[in-house]
Amino acid sequence: AQSVTQPDIHITVSEGASLELRCNYSYGATPYLFWYVQSPGQGLQLLLKYFSGDTLVQGIKGFEAEFKRSQSSFNLRKPSVHWSDAAEYFCAVGAPNDMRFGAGTRLTVKP
Amino acid sequence: KAGVTQTPRYLIKTRGQQVTLSCSPISGHRSVSWYQQTPGQGLQFLFEYFSETQRNKGNFPGRFSGRQFSNSRSEMNVSTLELGDSALYLCASSPTSRGTGELFFGEGSRLTVL
Numbered sequence A: 001a002q003s004v005t006q007p008d009i010h011i012t013v014s015e016g017a018s019l020e021l022r023c024n025y026s027y028g029a030t031p032y033l034f035w036y037v038q039s040p041g042q043g044l045q046l047l048l049k050y051f052s053g054d055t056l057v058q059g060i061k062g063f064e065a066e067f068k069r070s071q072s073s074f075n076l077r078k079p080s081v082h083w084s085d086a087a088e089y090f091c092a093v094g095a096p097n098d099m100r101f102g103a104g105t106r107l108t109v110k111p
Numbered sequence B: 001k002a003g004v005t006q007t008p009r010y011l012i013k014t015r016g017q018q019v020t021l022s023c024s025p026i027s028g029h030r031s032v033s034w035y036q037q038t039p040g041q042g043l044q045f046l047f048e049y050f051s052e053t054q055r056n057k058g059n060f061p062g063r064f065s066g067r068q069f070s071n072s073r074s075e076m077n078v079s080t081l082e083l084g085d086s087a088l089y090l091c092a093s094s095p096t097s098r099g100t101g102e103l104f105f106g107e108g109s110r111l112t113v114l
Helices: none
Strands: A003-005 A010-014 A019-021 A024-026 A032-038 A044-050 A056-058 A064-068 A073-078 A087-095 A098-101 A105-110 B005-007 B010-013 B019-024 B031-038 B042-050 B053-057 B064-068 B074-078 B087-094 B109-113
Touching (some): A010 A019, A032 A064, A032 A073, A044 A056, A044 A064, B019 B109, B042 B074, B074 B087
Antiparallel strands (some): A019 A073, A032 A087, A087 A098, B005 B019, B042 B053, B087 B109
16 A cells, blocks of 8 residues: 655745745556645645656746656645645545545744 | 536534534535545545445544435534644545546535534
């Protein structure tokens, strides 16, 4: 079965600074990869997804992620963080009839 | 298009009681999945229903059960509540099976067991 690891439990960045959230996965075949965001008291919202094709995918709210097969990674990036980006971010890896979520990375944005 | 609706949003129960949570998926979505979210365990998969059939089940005791109706609405039930069942229960719907497409989440039902 597939698995996903988010090495960073909590990250703090200053507003306007760049952001990179790490995600590593384990799966034998080409995975379906997702990043979700959860604001306090809310459900999860999809930021972006990778199924195939171009390894750099663009998502909503200015986020992007790059699939690197050789490193089994799917890191999320944003060039300039806004205070409203403070939330919890989940990486997920999917396979037919299965979806595994990472433990999440909580993002704090300093003014 | 209306999103995924979960009811109730908040509820408080005592140990030993049972609870039923409801989820109305996005119109046309046939897959409904349930997750338990706690600070210590993160997102844990409970079960998935697809066209009224339970397709997958996570590693939870038999006290946790669910069902899906012909209109795709789903309910989950937890019997004989324990303190450790306190959590945010999230429902997600999808037009395809879980794993190969986007999951659309509701805002969750926050259960507190006293």
